[in-house]
Amino acid sequence: MSLHTPIKPARKARIGLYSVGLRAYWEQFPGLRERLIEYGKFIETRMSQWGEVYNYGLVDTESEGRRAGEWLNGNNVDLVFCHVATYTTSSTVLPVHQLCQAPVVFLNLQPTDRINYDESTTGEWLAHCGACPVPEFANVFNRARIPFRVVNGMLGLDYTPAISLTNETTNLKPEAIKAWREIEEWVRAASVPRALKHSRFGFLGNTYSGMLDMYSDFTMIQAQTGLHVEVLEMCDLDRMLKDVTPEQVKQKLETVHEMFQISGDSPSDPIARKPSEEQLEWSCRVAVAQERLVREFDLDALSYYYHGAPGGEYEKLQGGFIVGHSLLTARGIPCSGEGDLKTAVAMKICDILGTGGSFSEIVVVDYVDGTILLGHDGPFHIAIAEGKPILRGMGLYHGKQGTGVSVEAKVKTGPITTLNVTQTGDGQLKLIISEAESTDGPIMRIGNTQTPVKFRLPPDSYMSRWFAEAPTHHCAMSIGHNGSLFAKVGELMQMNYVTIGER
Incomplete structure (x- = not known):
């Protein structure tokens, strides 16, 4: 296999x-x-x-x-x-x-x-x-x-x-x-x-508090896509965690070593360090439970976020999420962070079409290279990585509770297409499509995913066009130029769509 x-x-x-x-x-x-x-x-x-x-x-x-x-x-x-x-x-x-x-x-x-x-x-x-x-x-x-x-x-x-x-x-x-x-x-x-009409999307925990663009009506999502949203509890995952065996952790650790490069300390960021054996073992134990959750609830995708009380068991549990959710995404179960269900739909569309679909947002603009870095603090779609993704131990997750292991990687160089699923003021889902090129430009060594992307418009022009479409701030990054393919998806789903920077 x-x-x-x-x-x-x-x-x-x-x-x-x-x-x-x-x-x-x-x-x-x-x-x-x-x-x-x-x-x-x-x-x-x-x-x-x-x-x-x-x-x-x-x-x-x-x-x-x-x-x-x-x-x-x-x-x-x-x-x-x-x-x-x-x-x-x-x-x-x-x-x-x-x-x-x-x-x-x-x-x-x-x-x-x-x-x-x-x-x-x-x-x-x-x-x-x-x-x-x-x-x-x-x-x-x-x-x-x-x-x-x-x-x-x-x-x-x-x-x-x-x-x-x-x-x-x-x-x-x-x-x-x-x-x-x-x-x-x-x-x-x-x-x-x-x-999508035969899919079950898990929603684990809640949406990141205050990210108003993330909030969606589950009924509206099912009405317009046909997918079922299964609301999950952290205690479901915790129950499965308790049954994980040392042998299962060992097997998952072998997979992690095969798929990832284990980093040393970041040369630039003091919070991004070589993962400890304890951190890696915990991430692997959680990853076994995450896969078991997917199988028990027959999930096709997962959107998740949990803040957790400081020092609580669930805070520690969510601190181990990124590695396992990256592994699941690579195996056809897209996982979107911060409770962003709409971007889970975008990622699943990319996955169904065999084009990847990695969880992304704007990181920073490089005006020298004319690129926009897209990425996140995880999860990452390992199957479309440029080289072997790196695992870094994080002293903290910025803006979130807890510590753990994070993925540092970029999408392979070449043609890419971003797909954003947003919701308009009248409650309708809309696709925003952008073809571009991922470049071999530099990225930061801070334990986050980052891909330098050159769109068909200069960065400021592209961002003006994109922001005017009222997107959610996350998108899915797919490999290949898939604009006409995604547009056909929009037509068949009777969903509004727009392509930015068409030739």
Whole structure:
């Protein structure tokens, strides 16, 4: 088992697919029907890399459309792709989506980059005229108040069917590559609402007192995302802590030594020192209890914070949180500090999509390098770290009670995207998306996570744009440029979103 093997693998989207044509064509043009079905099976195979695909097959009359709509409903699909294989009337397609309310994407994927003008027959042309009915569909769906999206491009076959009179090997064409990138994003994005609707988010303790942007209504969160919030008590965790064995602590300590570099004393900060054996052992004991809590309550994510009375047992318990919550985050159970449930949602979206999602806020601006350092005092997403994260013993946690072990690390250098889930004045959740680059710039050696990030706008311009969107002050940092992917998540979840600094 890998150190990053998910405790609970994310659910894949259930994808509906069907192709359309006009029944009158089949007798007129022998082989056309079978050719279009073959195209549909090619699409099904490619989509199956990212989701569970339910391919109804060919819809060529309005009555067949009704049957397809009911069949798609029966398979509980999250998203439907209508492969516009050739011309058909809009009356064939509309009933599918009047019965099945899942979002729809039309696929206008031409099999060739250029038709063979000299030798083409009418039947040959009909195999390539998928764009013809799309404006008709667009008009009718608009009037029926059914939202739709369209992916335009080439089919991307890596061979040419025997029946074809032209070259259909288009898999390396930019129009095919771009179209399939869009299709992949739609399929992956559809996994987010499905996974969230089956998720259990633990809320342990309370929200950091006075952080008003953090406070959220649990009912509102469930109403808009479908996730369940399980309210947990520190005594739940304490009960599990009491049953931790020395052997379990030893095993967790081995994992910690494998995943982290144990620091010496910070050369600059007197409160950041080499972790003591006692501190490491305590963090590992707490980490065993934290994983047990996740498993017992069947959690998919966790938001936590507990202040604790000075010198109390729970103060000591929460002092050991960061290492274990970092380990859980790396294994698909995102953990957000300070009771920030909305950022736990942002982190889980990143996790479902396989892009990481590390807990972050603004640390400081570097005007010399033109970067903004993003990070926190923990937890950290170890799986997307640049090198081995460092563990430092903390004489105190700034602004919090207790002492313990903290993570000092940065996200790997390269393309990143921040995702902020905020709440607007009318109570609606909103996504704020920013693509950027993480750099190899310096960070402080104070036992906190920090990543120098160069956004597409200068620091002051970026911050002005970001602050104007009224974010929560935390965000999730993911690896890769995921702006269009996150935007599709917003669309499918019917959630407002904004992308800052778009090209």
